[in-house]
Amino acid sequence: MSRLTPEIIVTAAIDVIGQVGFEQFSVRRLGEALDADPTAIYRHFRSKDELLRAMGDHSLEGVVEGLPTTSWRDCIRELCIRIRAANLAKPVLASLVRGAPPRHRNELLITELILAKLHEAGFEPSAIADAYHAVIELTIGSAAIDSPLASLPAEERDRIYAEWRSDYAALDRRSFPHSTGMARLLYPGTADRRFAFALDRLLDGLETAR
Amino acid sequence: MSRLTPEIIVTAAIDVIGQVGFEQFSVRRLGEALDADPTAIYRHFRSKDELLRAMGDHSLEGVVEGLPTTSWRDCIRELCIRIRAANLAKPVLASLVRGAPPRHRNELLITELILAKLHEAGFEPSAIADAYHAVIELTIGSAAIDSPLASLPAEERDRIYAEWRSDYAALDRRSFPHSTGMARLLYPGTADRRFAFALDRLLDGLETAR
DNA sequence: CATATTTGTCAACGGTGTTGACATCGGCGC
DNA sequence: GCGCCGATGTCAACACCGTTGACAAATATG
Numbered sequence: 001m002s003r004l005t006p007e008i009i010v011t012a013a014i015d016v017i018g019q020v021g022f023e024q025f026s027v028r029r030l031g032e033a034l035d036a037d038p039t040a041i042y043r044h045f046r047s048k049d050e051l052l053r054a055m056g057d058h059s060l061e062g063v064v065e066g067l068p069t070t071s072w073r074d075c076i077r078e079l080c081i082r083i084r085a086a087n088l089a090k091p092v093l094a095s096l097v098r099g100a101p102p103r104h105r106n107e108l109l110i111t112e113l114i115l116a117k118l119h120e121a122g123f124e125p126s127a128i129a130d131a132y133h134a135v136i137e138l139t140i141g142s143a144a145i146d147s148p149l150a151s152l153p154a155e156e157r158d159r160i161y162a163e164w165r166s167d168y169a170a171l172d173r174r175s176f177p178h179s180t181g182m183a184r185l186l187y188p189g190t191a192d193r194r195f196a197f198a199l200d201r202l203l204d205g206l207e208t209a210r
Numbered sequence: 211m212s213r214l215t216p217e218i219i220v221t222a223a224i225d226v227i228g229q230v231g232f233e234q235f236s237v238r239r240l241g242e243a244l245d246a247d248p249t250a251i252y253r254h255f256r257s258k259d260e261l262l263r264a265m266g267d268h269s270l271e272g273v274v275e276g277l278p279t280t281s282w283r284d285c286i287r288e289l290c291i292r293i294r295a296a297n298l299a300k301p302v303l304a305s306l307v308r309g310a311p312p313r314h315r316n317e318l319l320i321t322e323l324i325l326a327k328l329h330e331a332g333f334e335p336s337a338i339a340d341a342y343h344a345v346i347e348l349t350i351g352s353a354a355i356d357s358p359l360a361s362l363p364a365e366e367r368d369r370i371y372a373e374w375r376s377d378y379a380a381l382d383r384r385s386f387p388h389s390t391g392m393a394r395l396l397y398p399g400t401a402d403r404r405f406a407f408a409l410d411r412l413l414d415g416l417e418t419a420r
Numbered sequence: 421c422a423t424a425t426t427t428g429t430c431a432a433c434g435g436t437g438t439t440g441a442c443a444t445c446g447g448c449g450c
Numbered sequence: 451g452c453g454c455c456g457a458t459g460t461c462a463a464c465a466c467c468g469t470t471g472a473c474a475a476a477t478a479t480g
């Protein structure tokens with residue numbers, strides 16, 4: 001057994017990225033946190049990208065367990081919300097967005113579960129594939145967008161939202177009547193709630209198309 | 211007048227990023243393309259991030275013009291497809307996903323148009339905000355996910371899709387019955403078509419919730 | 421015990437975004 | 451036209467970054 005294992009490295013890496021954020025996360029910093037030479041990491045991961053993907057999968061640990069069994073909708077809905085929460089908690093998501101396929105364990109479990117539930121629900125095979133991709137794109141995409149702000153402290157996040165609203169409000173009334181008029185209604189509630197709304201509407205649409 | 215203007219820089223930058231891709235795009239390369247010192251760019255943009263946002267907005271030029279007037283759905287649908295196409299064509303999108311607000315001209319025009327159409331359609335003010343965020347999250351998020359593959363030549367993209375499918379097919383049949391069974395149906399058609407499907411279902415859901 | 425493989429360390433390469441000092445140029449008031 | 455001043459471009463440098471190859475120590479294997 002060696003001092004550094006993939007497990008130890010990934011755990012430490014998630015810890016570090018949670019503290020310094022995605023942009024500031026570097027192999028050198030990780031080496032410091034592990035009290036080891038930064039390049040030792042390359043004995044366990046081929047590249048930083050590979051490490052990031054492993055981190056992403058690690059943060060999804062247990063995400064498919066204990067989901068509601070009431071209906072396919074409830075199950076998929078809760079799963080998507082968990083995936084989002086997991087990725088927002090640890091801003092590793094940029095790695096998932098880099099276009100790599102889900103070859104890791106938890107990612108595969110997620111795919112299998114969604115396909116199974118859609119099958120149970122009575123979708124046709126090709127409709128299953130379409131619905132799967134639709135749900136995943138919204139979930140991952142939304143998380144990617146919200147990730148940078150989610151890592152900020154709540155007060156600063158609110159300050160930024162307020163700033164954006166006043167940007168809209170300050171526009172020319174003639175050219176942007178709706179933006180100015182609705183400025184204070186934009187970015188309503190939390191990003192989580194807005195995502196849940198979008199997901200519910202998408203599931204509505206999928207259900208009627210079944 | 212100076213040799214370098216924001217307009218000239220942005221145009222050249224979009225050209226460069228189109229040739230070398232997002233990852234390889236650097237201030238130094240841009241300086242080379244402009245036949246100027248790389249740091250001259252900092253006389254016109256505070257940071258690389260600011261430049262990337264300007265590039266993103268530039269690639270959205272004209273996206274709100276000549277949209278269908280048949281219905282709010284048709285209009286928003288076409289707009290979202292155009293936004294996606296514009297951002298996939300120039301892989302600048304990662305900058306938009308970095309969480310910055312839409313302070314640039316074309317981004318503001320998009321917001322205004324969507325809000326106006328939803329208003330026309332008879333949505334309540336708070337429902338307008340929710341629907342706006344839902345549509346934008348799906349569009350931008352989806353583009354962010356598909357961006358890396360979209361920049362590849364078609365044949366290599368197909369090769370990658372095929373590789374992913376065979377990854378699924380090679381899984382253990384007992385643990386992953388649906389993934390293995392449906393492997394050849396995953397990633398159906400083009401990414402554009404899959405996005406259009408998701409968007410249509412979302413719009414379905416929004417319409418019934420009106 | 422000897423050997424071979426894995427694992428950690430170190431120095432270094434070629435790249436990155438960004439900054440500050442310096443030179444140059446254009447336009448403006450006198 | 452002169453002198454000035456701010457805007458613009460150049461240059462060297464800083465502090466990082468991901469990654470590689472040579473070497474040493476430790477560990478497993480015969």
